[in-house]
Amino acid sequence: MSYKDIYDIAANLSESLFPCYINCFRDKAFDKIKNSGFPDFKQEKYKYTPLASIFEGEYLPVNPYEWKKPAESDFPEVSDAIKIYTVNGVCINNEIKSESGFVYGSLVLASRECEEIVEKHYNHLADNTDLPAALNIATALSGVFVAVAPGVETTRPLMIINIVDSDSNIFSQQHNLFVFGENSIAEIIECNIGISDASTLTNNLSEIVIAQNAQVDFTRVHDKGLLSKHVSADYIRQYEGSSFNHSNIIVGGGLVRQNTEVHLIEKHCYSNLYGLVIADEKQHVDNYTFIDHAAPECQSNELYKSILNDKAVNVFNGRILVRPDAQKTAAYQSNKNVLLNTGAKIYTKPQLEIYADDVKCSHGATVGQLNEEAMFYMQSRGISKSTAQLLLMSGFANEILDKIKNPEFKEFVLSRIEKKIRN
Amino acid sequence: MIKITDLHANVEGKEILKGINLEVRAGEIHAIMGPNGSGKSTLASVIAGRDSFEVTQGEIEFEGKNLLEMSPEDRANAGIFLSFQYPVEIPGVSMTNFMKAAVNEQRKYKGLEPIKPAEFLKMLREKAALTGMDSTLISRPVNEGFSGGEKKRNEIFQMAILDPKLAILDETDSGLDIDALRIVSEGVNKLKSPDNALILVTHYQRLLDYIVPDFVHVLYKGKIVKSAGKELALELEEKGYDWLKDMDI
Numbered sequence: 001m002s003y004k005d006i007y008d009i010a011a012n013l014s015e016s017l018f019p020c021y022i023n024c025f026r027d028k029a030f031d032k033i034k035n036s037g038f039p040d041f042k043q044e045k046y047k048y049t050p051l052a053s054i055f056e057g058e059y060l061p062v063n064p065y066e067w068k069k070p071a072e073s074d075f076p077e078v079s080d081a082i083k084i085y086t087v088n089g090v091c092i093n094n095e096i097k098s099e100s101g102f103v104y105g106s107l108v109l110a111s112r113e114c115e116e117i118v119e120k121h122y123n124h125l126a127d128n129t130d131l132p133a134a135l136n137i138a139t140a141l142s143g144v145f146v147a148v149a150p151g152v153e154t155t156r157p158l159m160i161i162n163i164v165d166s167d168s169n170i171f172s173q174q175h176n177l178f179v180f181g182e183n184s185i186a187e188i189i190e191c192n193i194g195i196s197d198a199s200t201l202t203n204n205l206s207e208i209v210i211a212q213n214a215q216v217d218f219t220r221v222h223d224k225g226l227l228s229k230h231v232s233a234d235y236i237r238q239y240e241g242s243s244f245n246h247s248n249i250i251v252g253g254g255l256v257r258q259n260t261e262v263h264l265i266e267k268h269c270y271s272n273l274y275g276l277v278i279a280d281e282k283q284h285v286d287n288y289t290f291i292d293h294a295a296p297e298c299q300s301n302e303l304y305k306s307i308l309n310d311k312a313v314n315v316f317n318g319r320i321l322v323r324p325d326a327q328k329t330a331a332y333q334s335n336k337n338v339l340l341n342t343g344a345k346i347y348t349k350p351q352l353e354i355y356a357d358d359v360k361c362s363h364g365a366t367v368g369q370l371n372e373e374a375m376f377y378m379q380s381r382g383i384s385k386s387t388a389q390l391l392l393m394s395g396f397a398n399e400i401l402d403k404i405k406n407p408e409f410k411e412f413v414l415s416r417i418e419k420k421i422r423n
Numbered sequence: 424m425i426k427i428t429d430l431h432a433n434v435e436g437k438e439i440l441k442g443i444n445l446e447v448r449a450g451e452i453h454a455i456m457g458p459n460g461s462g463k464s465t466l467a468s469v470i471a472g473r474d475s476f477e478v479t480q481g482e483i484e485f486e487g488k489n490l491l492e493m494s495p496e497d498r499a500n501a502g503i504f505l506s507f508q509y510p511v512e513i514p515g516v517s518m519t520n521f522m523k524a525a526v527n528e529q530r531k532y533k534g535l536e537p538i539k540p541a542e543f544l545k546m547l548r549e550k551a552a553l554t555g556m557d558s559t560l561i562s563r564p565v566n567e568g569f570s571g572g573e574k575k576r577n578e579i580f581q582m583a584i585l586d587p588k589l590a591i592l593d594e595t596d597s598g599l600d601i602d603a604l605r606i607v608s609e610g611v612n613k614l615k616s617p618d619n620a621l622i623l624v625t626h627y628q629r630l631l632d633y634i635v636p637d638f639v640h641v642l643y644k645g646k647i648v649k650s651a652g653k654e655l656a657l658e659l660e661e662k663g664y665d666w667l668k669d670m671d672i
């Protein structure tokens with residue numbers, strides 16, 4: 001089935017699943033796709049990852065009423081975390097729960113049970129002109145809802161485990177909504193796992209609202225099979241005095257395109273964007289980040305790193321916009337890459353647009369190999385070449401991995417990375 | 424312990440070592456001196472197995488093994504240690520992890536189980552005390568942000584942990600003030616035993632006030648041109664290296 005058929009299915013099913021304040025966006029979003037088509041290499045934002053060929057393929061739709069329980073051995077263990085499972089985009093527990101400060105569950109239910117908050121924020125952050133996002137808005141029939149009430153300091157991390165499990169080329173989507181109230185504190189972990197060798201396509205979208213003085217930590221890991229294609233967009237809006245850490249770790253996946261957009265709309269926001277890509281074989285990873293400094297006296301730090309082997313391709317496009325009113329902005333960006341052989345490729349592009357005159361901004365990109373001197377130094381201490389490489393690569397990755405707060409999850413990510421590097 | 428015979432080596436096609444002969448027995452301390460560019464550091468690197476140097480002729484025998492056929496890590500595990508002239512900074516890798524990997528590779532080479540964490544920490548503390556290494560540096564990334572003196576002390580600290588049969592100290596005295604030189608030398612002297620041997624590569628005589636060699640060799644234009652006892656070092660200090668230019672080499 002093509003995406004047009006998937007739209008027809010969504011149009012039929014959506015009425016029984018969602019209220020009209022959500023469904024009302026669908027037609028307009030789909031018209032956008034019909035009018036402009038999916039981006040090819042001619043569109044700057046998707047130059048190195050033209051999505052047209054991917055989205056215009058044939059896929060099977062997911063039945064939003066059906067799910068099957070996955071094998072638990074594939075899950076990361078974070079013992080104190082609250083867990084939400086989705087299989088092929090659908091929440092496997094169809095309920096809204098309240099636990100350790102979080103209110104969470106399926107967006108389908110939340111759209112009725114927490115109508116006030118969902119209606120206030122749903123599709124208020126997403127960029128409807130971005131084609132994958134438009135497709136999600138037009139056709140997604142499931143998602144995760146997470147909210148923390150104002151003043152609540154959550155006591156445990158909340159972990160979302162998204163599993164793609166199918167023998168066929170399914171097309172799954174999630175539209176997630178996160179709302180963090182004023183002065184709240186929360187930690188979210190999102191883990192994207194594939195237990196499928198099929199050529200699946202995922203198109204997820206998350207809207208993340210961070211109210212005044214809230215402190216939010218969001219860590220995401222992509223670790224799917226080589227045939228999987230995963231497109232994901234995060235739209236974050238930060239209000240006065242809030243702080244946000246976004247760590248985005250990509251280990252597996254045939255194609256991963258991650259858009260991360262942060263809008264700092266009130267003063268004194270603090271935002272950290274960290275990224276790590278470990279790619280080999282024919283993996284293609286593309287990170288697009290956009291930090292919109294729309295208010296004065298905000299700070300953003302961005303650090304993206306990659307280690308690439310074989311014929312892996314990595315793209316980093318980091319756009320920072322400092323609007324005329326955003327005086328006293330501090331925005332720092334850095335992209336560091338290690339190529340392990342001559343077949344791997346990195347395209348890196350900083351994009352700073354500064355319209356205010358009293359700002360501190362910097363950007364930089366490096367591409368290099370593993371340090372030969374350091375290799376020899378370690379070997380001269382008796383350390384084998386492969387262990388020395390592993391130590392150097394972990395050392396390079398540690399700067400990002402150290403940002404992962406939860407020790408058990410960090411251990412899980414480290415083990416996946418180590419396994420990958422050893423292979 | 425080590426026997427070097429007619430060793431020739433090139434770097435980037437240029438011959439640097441032009442027939443070195445040197446034998447070091449257990450318990451001995453040899454100093455290799457000479458002007459800049461004479462090939463001292465090249466000799467140290469070739470023994471340790473740096474692959475940017477190409478050995479074109481000659482042999483190195485270490486305890487009956489053909490050293491030139493061994494990888495740098497196997498040489499280290501067989502008991503060779505090179506103290507670097509410029510110790511390398513390794514961001515993101517802590518001294519603890521670095522040394523644990525080294526100790527465990529050495530143990531694996533000897534057919535032993537990996538070291539127990541408590542035993543390893545005890546060893547780190549003891550060797551830090553022995554060599555005057557600031558123990559707060561142990562949790563930091565390897566050599567990152569270390570001062571010149573701390574880096575050199577760290578080399579001797581690693582030497583104490585790995586307990587080599589043959590240690591080669593490449594310009595360990597360079598960049599050290601007198602106090603640091605004394606501390607580093609004391610560390611080296613404490614590690615010396617009748618079962619191990621030392622090769623000191625140095626430019627100046629002053630290191631040899633603290634670590635007294637049995638033999639002094641002068642390396643010039645890739646060859647050992649003179650060998651004698653420790654008094655040769657004093658003579659070099661007095662006369663400099665200019666007299667070499669008058670020799671027909």
